[in-house]
Amino acid sequence: KEFALRRMGRATAALSLILILSCAELITASLIVPSLPASFFLATPTLDLLSTPTGTISPELATQIARTPRPVPTLEGAQGCQPGKLMLTAPKAGSEVRATVDVQGTVDIPNFGFYKYEVAPLNSENWSTISAGRETVVSGSLGQWDTTAVPPGDYQLRLVVTDNQGQSLPACIIPVRVLPPS
Numbered sequence: 685k686e687f688a689l690r691r692m693g694r695a696t697a698a699l700s701l702i703l704i705l706s707c708a709e710l711i712t713a714s715l716i717v718p719s720l721p722a723s724f725f726l727a728t729p730t731l732d733l734l735s736t737p738t739g740t741i742s743p744e745l746a747t748q749i750a751r752t753p754r755p756v757p758t759l760e761g762a763q764g765c766q767p768g769k770l771m772l773t774a775p776k777a778g779s780e781v782r783a784t785v786d787v788q789g790t791v792d793i794p795n796f797g798f799y800k801y802e803v804a805p806l807n808s809e810n811w812s813t814i815s816a817g818r819e820t821v822v823s824g825s826l827g828q829w830d831t832t833a834v835p836p837g838d839y840q841l842r843l844v845v846t847d848n849q850g851q852s853l854p855a856c857i858i859p860v861r862v863l864p865p866s
Contacts, residue, residue: 765856769793770845772801773823777858782865785829789843789856792820797848801826806838806859836864 765771767790774788775781791799800816815827826843842857 763857764854765843765858766853770843770853770856772826772841772843772856772858775841775858775860778860780861780863781829781831782863783831785831787814787826787829787841788824789826790822790824791817791826791843791845792822793845793847793853795847795849796820797846797850799826799843799845801829801841801843803829803834804840804842806840808840811842831862832865834862836862838862 769790769792772787772789775785787801798816798818799821800813802811802813804811814829817826829841838859838861840857841860842855844852844855846852
């Protein structure tokens with residue numbers, strides 16, 4: 685009998701809690717929210733799942749566009765590189781890469797702190813760090829880049845070196861084209 689009374693007490697407490705929370709929700713939704721100013725709410729876009737997309741192209745045209753070779757952006761040299769101090773030697777500027785690429789170069793400045801190499805779509809400033817290191821490197825491997833992590837297309841690869849005072853040198857930037865995995 686005592687066990688049944690304890691269970692009944694717990695069930696009553698749980699039911700009371702649910703009723704109190706339901707009443708609080710009802711009061712909030714009915715009285716408080718309608719009285720808030722409209723500027724308090726953020727407009728959120730609503731998708732129309734039944735609409736037909738406009739501006740689509742035919743599969744034949746898409747195939748033709750995909751097969752048309754695009755010119756690889758060419759630079760006579762990489763931007764901002766300093767031979768013997770800050771430079772990327774592999775991949776070469778304007779080269780085509782796929783799968784895993786060994787990023788090679790030199791990072792050797794006075795008061796060296798660390799380096800990082802990053803990637804961004806061509807003509808974009810949305811840089812994503814690939815990897816970093818704390819050791820100076822002279823004409824050696826800086827690390828690996830798994831190009832399957834980005835969609836095929838034209839990109840910028842940059843090498844940034846920061847000294848132990850937190851000052852960054854101008855970055856060494858090269859254009860590369862990422863090809864789809866074979």
